[in-house]
Amino acid sequence: MSKQKVKHLATSLADAMNRFKARPGIDVNNHCYSWGEVAKQSEAVAKALEGRDGEYVSLFGYRSIEAYTGIFGIILAGKAYTPLNPRFPAERNRKMLAASRARQMVLTPECIDGFRSVAGSAENLLVICHGGKSLFDGLDTEFPNHQFLFTDPVQDEAIVLKPLSVDPDSLKPVYLLFTSGSTGEPKGVSVNGKNLKFYLNYTLNRYGISEFDRMSQMFDLTFDLSVHDIFLAATSGACLCVVPERSLMGPAKFIREKELTLWFSVPAVVMFMSKMRMLKPDAFPSLRYSLFCGEALPARSAELWQKAASNSVIENLYGPTEATIAFTNYRWDSETSPDQSVNGVVPIGTAFEGLETAVLKTDGSWAETGEQGELLLSGDQVTDGYFHNPELTGEKFIRLDGQKRWYRSGDLVEEDSNGCICYLGRMDDQIQVRGHRVELQEIDQALREASGTELAISIPVPGEGGNIDSIAGYVQLTESDGLKQSILETCKKSLADYMVPSDLRFIDSFPLNSNGKIDRNELINRYQKNR
The missing domain is CATH 3.30.300.30 (ANL, C-terminal domain)
Known part of the structure; x- marks a missing residue:
């Protein structure tokens, strides 16, 4: 398979949608949309945003074709998306919307009630209603302080998206996500084109993703692991299969019915599926890769999943939002990995090629093999810092040994003699009893x-x-x-x-x-x- 190369994200999206327009694109809510159909809906959003001021566009959508084409339309318009979540408390969504400083919002039908909960505190939004126009009836009179536009689906059967003329190493933002802050205020992390390009190029080629793959989409849009699913599928022509909310903790039937080839979830899903006795031997023969990230992966969970997905390679990924989705990986081996697992937890492995890790002890010195310390990350995936928060950025993004810039992860690790990193927990999970x-x-x-x-x-x-x-x-x-x-x-x-x-x-x-x-x-x- 030839090596794939993502240029700028918007350009690669346009190229892939043009090339694979007849192939299955997004399978969601019991309907599979071709990439050509996805392109039409995405182009409608991009046209509505054309010429608008501001870098960030709020997206209020959830597990619908409009939500995903809303994201693509924002990217194709040369802007960055910042998602809200209808499952979040209204106050958290209000804080995220205010912190993003977005002046436009793409709103989808399933989130109209969520919009009502934040609209009163927002000022002068341009709301692009993406979906059936009648579903949004009355919003303009209910909220006269906001302006409302409605996307007009592109009718041209032969639509060809035009790639943007952009710098492939653009530092312009692609998405803005918010993580929990110790003060109760969400922390914004803006990921730029260069950060994401490095990640996509590495993962596309490591896993050999192509238009013949069928990828799971488990994560809410406010969780950065969703970026992995959405953009790896959209830049390779693979089919993105969106797991319905009712199946999130028990997706065994979905995996089989959709004949998924690539799986990605948090390890907790494995625990719940095991509890419900869904992990029967060879239950998921179509899977060729199974990836886990977001929390520690118990070795027992890896063993159970390997038996259920016997044809699959299992990898444990690790990475904070501040370093673009995932930064290290470890490939599970049923023979050797159990002995490498510390406290019954699968190692997080080594950094992606071209990235660097280091372990810093509490006294400020570098850890030797087998010594515990905080994991530091450096390289093109490390973001610029926290959105409009220079004080916190200065605390967590530091320079050591000259000019090299590191992100302090707050994760406690140790590295073995082979350079394999074992995750021991959060620094703040280390308590005194x-x-x-x-x-x-x-x-x-x-x-x-x-x-x-x-x-x-x-x-x-x-x-x-x-x-x-x-x-x-x-x-x-x-x-x-x-x-x-x-x-x-x-x-x-x-x-x-x-x-x-x-x-x-x-x-x-x-x-x-x-x-x-x-x-x-x-x-x-x-x-x-x-x-």
Whole structure:
């Protein structure tokens, strides 16, 4: 297969949609749209944005053809998209919209109610209503302070998108996403064309993605892993298969029916599918690559998935939003990987070719092999910093050893003698219990082994003065006589006494955050309320 090369994103989108216009493009809501149909809808959005001021356009859409063509239209117009999420609280969406400073919004029919929840606090938006015009009836009279336009679908059957004349190494933004901030205010991260081009070129060629592939799309648009799915498909001509919301935690039937060839999700999905007994041997024969990212991948989950997807290569990816989707990868090997996994967690591997990692100890010196420290990232995927937040940018994006610029990930790791990086948890997951330094991830693994389920997690329990005086555990199991004591007694065999949970609670289902990860902070809040 010849090596693929993404130039500028808008140019590559136009090229691929022109070239593969007759092939399946986006399979969503029980309908498969060809790339030619996608091009028409995308061009309608681009025309509506033509000549408008501003770099960023808000996108309020969710798992619909209008949402995805809205994104493509924004990119084709030479602008950057910044998504809102109808599953978020209205106040968070209002903060994100205000922080983005976007003056235009692409609104899709399924998010009209969400728009109502933010429109009152926004000023003078140009709202491009993308979908059936009648569905938006009355919005202009309901919100007279905003201007409303309606996309006019392009009727030309022979539409040819015109590639933009742009610098292929453009530093213009492509998308703006917001992550959670410690102050309660969302942190904006703007990813530019050069950042994304590096990522797309590396991943397109590593996985040999072509127009014959069928890719999953699990993630909400506000989660940066969605960028991987959407733009790898759109620049290669692969079919993007959007998992319906009802199947997000149990997509086994979807994988088989759509004959997916590339899978990408957070590891929590594997745990839930295992709990529902969906991971039967050879359940997913069509998969050739299975990628996991967003949180630690338990080795047991990798083993279970490999049996269900026996024809698939499994890779564990790692990367923060600030370094463009993913930055390192590790290829699972059923023979050797279990022994390489620390605390039962699959390593995150090594940096993509052309990127760099380093490990910084708390004393400011570089870590040697086997020493723990904070993971630092450097290279073309590292973004410019936090959107309109120079103070935080200065704290997290630093220069060491001359002019090289590093992003401080806040992740605790160690590197083995082969240069393979093992993830040990967040720096802030390293807690002190009765004067001892403790990694919650190590306790999580002991709970998983003792309970026989991957759905187990530990939380710190604050005592007087705010110090952590004990650990509590949660497992997703039905409580039975003696089970609690049995699990805790088993933990005592592998953990120091100060690490053994002082309390264990059984839960029907774990709370998940908007990105589908287990929400440890919500568990802490629940525990505090019911002590």
